[in-house]
Amino acid sequence: MSIVTVQLGQCGNQVGHELFEAISRDALQDHRKLFSTASRERFFNQTARGDLVARAVLVDMEPKVIKQSISKANSSGRWRYGETSHFFQNQGSGNNWANGYCILGPRHRDVVEDLVRREVEQCDRLSGFVAVMSVAGGTGSGVGTYLTQCLRDAFPKSFILNHLTWPYGTGEVIVQNYNSVLTLAHLHQLSDAILVHENDTLHKICAQLLNNKHISFTDVNRVIAQQLASILQPALTPNSYGAYSRNPLGELVSSLACHSEYKLLSMSTIPQMPSSSIAYSTFSWPGLLKHLRQMLISNTKMEEGIDWQVRPSAASGRSRSLPGRTFNVSLANLLVLRGKEVYSAETGSFEDPTLYTSWLPPEDAFHLWKTEVPINKYEKSATLVSNSQALLRPLDNMVAKAWNMFASRAYIHQYVKFGISEENFLDSFTSLEQIISSYSQLGSSVEAPS
């Protein structure tokens, strides 16, 4: 089954391009035929001449980034974008969600839907869509939200995974918290699952783990792309009976987003290191998994600086830990293991009921995918996608900042101008407060919220 990627806005188009780069570099040169065939079917359409054409639609309200991505892809020599599968305009959305959602999205709906439909028709079977976008600007967030809604209407049976890049806490766009609040509140109604990467975390990974001296957006986007590839590339799943999974998005969504109130997914990968260090490192499954588990429960996104003091308690008081150290309660986790001797990996520690909320038994809360095909030159690597409290704090921060601004009514006139009223803002704030409340109660509630 195939996945159609929709790249939205400057960030979406840059991340999307890196994703296809990562996948093409990784899978297509692998000699394992089954794996690379499955990967190809998933992400590329092969022309009669043998060219690999990404199953992607590129959308932006300005031309620069799309043109760059297309030409970079062409010069890779491995793959390219479809000649007509992009849409851009001359003038961006001006960092204004309202402009993207109320004006530009509706104006260009037909053209973009048509592009998506043509891409879908190229697939023998469609697993669903991955919409790649940022939440800070105007195009990814505003147009992206509107188009997600169109996809939902046009393909009611397909899965939609939204991949969101959360901005740096400061410095990108001043109204980023407004744009994020509006995006998240709407997507929570529309999307099957929302996978989040935070720029601040990625920046740290680049600086501390990958030793990048001068960090550029390309570096940051590559980390996202590697992590995404490690879950989207083919793997054997419990339901795939020894063959590569046919419905990656469906299985991802059903393993992780089992309750409509909880759709926010975060992820972490181990190992991540400069490629020059790989040759001098040894990896063992118990070591990797021990670290990854502690990263999960202490909510650390990096192998460095893990807090080893955070522990689940065996007793029923489930989130007991030392003061100031919070135990990250999960609703569901998906572990993807790739590499040598993957069948020897012992993953029982992820099935520990103390990791999870009381109303979902560990056998439903934990899923494991694996394959012996390594990824990104690592002999062994483990990626965890987690529906947990990990995003609670950043989400709460974002809402707090936006709410403070809203209390002064600062910048509201810029949104009203395009048709988003104060009431629309209030509705969005209300639904995010609801999400925050649900996630905070994960650790304590005995029953699922109705």
Added chain:
Amino acid sequence: MTQSVVVQIGQCGNQIGCRFWDLALREHAHVNKEGLYDEALSSFFRNVDSRKSDGGGCAVGESIQHLKARAVLVDMEEGVVNEILQGALREVFDSAQLLTDVSGSGNNWAVGHMTYGSTYREQIVEKLRKAAEHCDCLQCFFIIHSMGGGTGSGLGTRVLSLLEEEFPEVSRIVTAVYPSADDDVITSPYNSVLAMRELTEHADCVLPVENQSLVDIVNRIKRMAHGEKPGSVIKKNSTIISNKGGLSGAEKPFDAMNNIVANLLLNITSSARFEGSLNMDLNEIAINMVPFPRLHYLVSSLTPLYMLADVNVPNRRLDQMFSDAFSKDHQLIRADPKHSLYLACALMVRGDVQLSDLRRNIERLRPSLPFVSWNKEGWKTGLCSVPPVGHSHSLLALANNTCVKPTFMELKERFTKLYRKKAHLHHYLHVNGMEQSCFSDALGSLDALIEEYQHLDATKDRFIPDAIRLSIAS
């Protein structure tokens, strides 16, 4: 790619405009090695093939035939425009873009705004429409005029409201040059306050520039050039103050000052013209920088202003560039943003600067800069990969900061001094359409503006608790 049109009005507006076109051509000539009419060029220039009978423009990608500025030049006397038409830039404009009269506005806002505004209304609109028709995606009008004289302040602000009527969806960014306190135009406080009301009501953003600051900056540069500070040398061919490499020949008295303003315009438009890893489009300026509709005055600072060939390591110099952008000596109005309250701040970086340099400097400077309680992280950034000619990097900082308030209060004071005695009032009230209420309304508008800044300024250093969040019934 989008296009912008520059509307330069009055003597000052036209002089700055010309420095802008001169430097813009030079910048593009430096970057564009192939002689092809590219998208970057198309944002401010048309490429006209005179052999084509309709005089129409050529498409992007063709070779450069004949570049025409996307500009409308308006002056109510002929001197400056005639000079332009005899100078090296004459080829860049054609007569259809020009509008002049012979008698001037007599330093009277009302003559410019009312009399000429009505007489030339149709012609001006016609020329603006023509300029707009040549664009496939017109994004912004840049209006340049002074505040002190009659034509710039009067007719300039009339053009501003015409633009709002005719092109409501195109943003309007005004570069307004404020007179010095010892300005030789007696009526300049009247003209400035009358013009202020128009700017407050009809512009999307105003970039105020004070004559006095430009004088100070130029003097400081000259002092350094004469080696007051040992080891400091002004870099040759820097576009900041020098004409070298430009089209025009001998330097004129105000060229150095006008160059600084022209550089402001070059930098603010750089991201719209060239590529970068973090684009900052012109329509992103207002949404990020203007929290309340009337508070759209953005204080700008340019670095490096004083090109010193010092011995420090590059990294230190780069960080210095960021520090300088917040110092008093680099602001284009006499103001001290560091000791007032920031509502928002934008950093537009050009050249070999990485995302991590930008982030490091924001983190470094943030603690020393007071921001309004609801916008503690009010930073907007842009990275454009093409540096200005002769530099490896540059920074334009735009600040929506309450430090503009003293400038406005000083203006008000000078206005009140005249107005109390009703001095020169009759020159204005003679003009058809001008009433005394125009004065009181303009003063009222300025008062209200100062009040708004005052109100925000008062929250500085005060602890403002977070707004109480919505609570969810569980």
